[in-house]
Amino acid sequence: MRIKIGLAGSAAFFVLLSSLVAFGQETRVGNLVGNAEHGKFLYQRYCIFCHGQFGDGTGESAPYLDPKPRDFTKGVYKCRSTPSGSLPLDSDLFDTIGRGMHASGMPAWRPLVRQDRVDLVAYVKSFSPRFKDEKPDPAVTIPPETPDTPDSIKRGADLFQSNNCWSCHGKDGRGNGPSASTLTDSKGYPIVPFDFTSGREFKCGDTNREMFRDLMTGLDGTPMPSFTDSMKPDQMWDVVHFIRTLSSKKHLMAADQTPPSAPAPAAPAQ
Amino acid sequence: MEIGAVKKVGAQLLLGAALLALAAPAHAIPAFARKYGLPCSACHEAWPMLNNFGQTFKDNGYQLGNDRDSPIYQQPGYWPIMFRVTPTWHRESNDRAAVDMVPGNAGSGLVQSTVTQSGFDVGGIDVVTAGTLSKNISFFVQPYFSNSGAGLSQAWARFDNLFKSHWLNVKFGRFELDEPISQERTLWLNNTGFFYYNYFFTPPGDNNFFTGLGNIQLGVEVSGHTPDDHTRYSVAVVNNSNGATGLQASQAYDVYANFNQSFDIPGVGLQRLGVYTFVGESPTYYQTSGGNPIPGTGQGDKGFYRVGAYGQWYVKKFDFQTFYEHGHDNVFLGNALPSNQPTLLPPGAIGPSWNGGFVEAHYNYNPRFILMGKYELVEMAKQANPAIKGNLGDLDTWSIGYRYYPIMNPRAGLAWVQEYSRIINQGVPTLSGKAGINDSYLMGFDFDF
Numbered sequence: 049m050r051i052k053i054g055l056a057g058s059a060a061f062f063v064l065l066s067s068l069v070a071f072g073q074e075t076r077v078g079n080l081v082g083n084a085e086h087g088k089f090l091y092q093r094y095c096i097f098c099h100g101q102f103g104d105g106t107g108e109s110a111p112y113l114d115p116k117p118r119d120f121t122k123g124v125y126k127c128r129s130t131p132s133g134s135l136p137l138d139s140d141l142f143d144t145i146g147r148g149m150h151a152s153g154m155p156a157w158r159p160l161v162r163q164d165r166v167d168l169v170a171y172v173k174s175f176s177p178r179f180k181d182e183k184p185d186p187a188v189t190i191p192p193e194t195p196d197t198p199d200s201i202k203r204g205a206d207l208f209q210s211n212n213c214w215s216c217h218g219k220d221g222r223g224n225g226p227s228a229s230t231l232t233d234s235k236g237y238p239i240v241p242f243d244f245t246s247g248r249e250f251k252c253g254d255t256n257r258e259m260f261r262d263l264m265t266g267l268d269g270t271p272m273p274s275f276t277d278s279m280k281p282d283q284m285w286d287v288v289h290f291i292r293t294l295s296s297k298k299h300l301m302a303a304d305q306t307p308p309s310a311p312a313p314a315a316p317a318q
Numbered sequence: 319m320e321i322g323a324v325k326k327v328g329a330q331l332l333l334g335a336a337l338l339a340l341a342a343p344a345h346a347i348p349a350f351a352r353k354y355g356l357p358c359s360a361c362h363e364a365w366p367m368l369n370n371f372g373q374t375f376k377d378n379g380y381q382l383g384n385d386r387d388s389p390i391y392q393q394p395g396y397w398p399i400m401f402r403v404t405p406t407w408h409r410e411s412n413d414r415a416a417v418d419m420v421p422g423n424a425g426s427g428l429v430q431s432t433v434t435q436s437g438f439d440v441g442g443i444d445v446v447t448a449g450t451l452s453k454n455i456s457f458f459v460q461p462y463f464s465n466s467g468a469g470l471s472q473a474w475a476r477f478d479n480l481f482k483s484h485w486l487n488v489k490f491g492r493f494e495l496d497e498p499i500s501q502e503r504t505l506w507l508n509n510t511g512f513f514y515y516n517y518f519f520t521p522p523g524d525n526n527f528f529t530g531l532g533n534i535q536l537g538v539e540v541s542g543h544t545p546d547d548h549t550r551y552s553v554a555v556v557n558n559s560n561g562a563t564g565l566q567a568s569q570a571y572d573v574y575a576n577f578n579q580s581f582d583i584p585g586v587g588l589q590r591l592g593v594y595t596f597v598g599e600s601p602t603y604y605q606t607s608g609g610n611p612i613p614g615t616g617q618g619d620k621g622f623y624r625v626g627a628y629g630q631w632y633v634k635k636f637d638f639q640t641f642y643e644h645g646h647d648n649v650f651l652g653n654a655l656p657s658n659q660p661t662l663l664p665p666g667a668i669g670p671s672w673n674g675g676f677v678e679a680h681y682n683y684n685p686r687f688i689l690m691g692k693y694e695l696v697e698m699a700k701q702a703n704p705a706i707k708g709n710l711g712d713l714d715t716w717s718i719g720y721r722y723y724p725i726m727n728p729r730a731g732l733a734w735v736q737e738y739s740r741i742i743n744q745g746v747p748t749l750s751g752k753a754g755i756n757d758s759y760l761m762g763f764d765f766d767f
Contacts, residue, residue, distance in 0.1 A: 097357040109355040159374040
């Protein structure tokens with residue numbers, strides 16, 4: 049009898065352990081399931097020279113890169129759809145691999161087929177024990193965008209000031225606020241606030257929804273916090289609308305829309 | 319163990335030791351890898367052969383689509399240049415050579431014998447400078463230096479993403495055609511296995527000025543692709559001059575077109591299928607002065623074409639490249655006769671045609687080690703002159719080898735290579751009337767820095 053209980057207990061323990069391991073390791077994006085073993089092969093081909101053999105961001109190219117490659121062992125990621133402090137969803141990592149990280153050395157790996165990208169996610173997750181021990185929070189809910197009106201932009205400008213966005217990003221959004229020169233990321237490397245006037249694409253995606261998401265989730269591992277507690281969703285949309293006006297492209301578009309009644313510049317003297 | 323075998327093992331150990339000694343210092347920098355901080359393996363299945371990511375990068379005009387593309391973001395010390403040097407030891411064997419029965423005595427009569435040559439060698443130096451002049455304007459210049467002289471292999475400029483569309487890119491200059499499988503990026507180095515013979519095949523006795531897809535051509539190319547490069551096309555209009563500069567050949571133009579589509583089989587990999595054609599005309603005679611041809615005045619142009627299909631099949635770490643070609647030349651080209659003198663054609667003369675193809679397989683054990691094998695054949699379907707033996711010109715060739723990359727970083731690449739190839743060529747006359755046979759063995763280094 050004892051033997052039977054022992055066997056049954058062992059079997060139950062094994063099943064439980066297997067399910068825990070599976071929970072910690074399984075990677076799924078849509079109907080694709082990641083294969084970490086193949087992901088390792090791909091990682092050695094595409095990623096190892098920046099992110100390093102152990103995923104700690106110390107590959108051969110790392111000393112020459114700014115910003116530094118992500119340290120996967122920490123399990124901390126900038127671009128997520130989950131709340132601040134949470135692990136990212138598999139789809140977040142998948143999207144990042146395909147989109148790349150603008151203003152960094154990370155290219156868009158979209159030419160890799162979807163299965164390869166899912167396999168890479170599976171392997172990248174294996175570097176951090178967090179993915180074995182924790183479960184990511186559900187993705188934040190992004191409400192429908194409010195109308196992009198002059199009033200919304202005006203409110204966004206006020207919120208930009210009152211929430212101290214300017215202290216890092218600067219009064220004009222040029223990334224030159226008074227705190228800018230003192231900022232570091234979670235590993236102590238200097239970090240530069242985004243220059244909204246540059247017209248460059250945002251790190252985690254360039255749509256309004258992605259900007260809104262960044263305000264909600266913050267960029268973990270950087271000084272950029274989540275504003276979920278300090279702003280309401282409508283206010284975040286206002287900030288998004290205001291930030292859009294700071295880009296040089298917007299300025300150019302605004303210039304293009306100058307009414308035709310505006311006086312033409314005087315012809316140069318002959 | 320015999321003394322010879324001991325020496326052979328000792329030599330290989332010495333080579334291995336030299337390899338390890340060379341593995342440490344890598345100071346030079348491949349142009350693109352340095353620019354983007356990526357390893358060779360990001361763009362190359364095994365350099366110089368591209369993978370899909372590298373092909374996409376190339377098709378995008380050497381742009382990844384991020385802010386490192388533009389030259390203004392590069393440090394002033396960045397110099398977009400790359401060198402490639404291949405010091406090797408190789409052995410060439412002609413198994414059915416005609417030699418004097420008594421060496422040095424031309425009157426002693428010819429006998430068939432095996433002639434071998436071997437020694438250290440350097441194939442030459444390739445220099446490539448390439449990159450972006452500004453956003454969506456790219457360039458490529460490739461001079462070469464070899465024992466036989468120096469020259470310009472490729473030189474072109476490309477306007478990318480015209481009208482903000484991936485579907486419209488225009489390239490001018492001297493360039494490699496968008497070949498089904500790139501001759502310029504072949505993994506093979508040995509004399510016999512280096513070529514894709516189908517790319518250079520013309521029947522014996524044929525005087526078509528165009529000698530193959532594998533030649534660098536001079537002209538203009540329009541190309542396009544989807545953002546992920548899964549659908550691609552290219553159309554090139556080139557001089558009928560095999561890429562020779564100076565308007566020295568005919569006045570005809572040829573057209574090359576290539577279309578391919580890739581599709582993902584989940585769990586297996588990306589597969590690519592394509593079709594291509596090269597259609598053109600070549601002169602059969604020239605204006606003359608005192609009976610001597612005047613260069614650049616080719617006349618009596620007659621047609622020819624090459625058409626075929628190909629595939630690139632990926633199954634995890636394996637990949638196969640399959641290629642088929644059907645070729646046809648006009649009867650005057652095939653018989654090397656001027657088209658203004660049709661009475662010179664032999665009775666029953668027709669335009670020659672042939673079929674050929676190859677299969678090349680690779681196994682990527684890991685990004686640093688690749689096993690390679692290739693089999694290629696060409697078979698004549700119709701001879702230009704019915705009096706010619708039916709299989710004259712047929713050839714079979716196979717190659718095996720591997721490449722090991724102890725250094726493969728954003729600054730330099732080094733491969734240790736060993737290859738063996740054999741060609742059985744019915745187009746080479748021998749005393750016995752049998753096919754000519756050549757063997758090549760090569761081992762050495764392929765430096766890229």
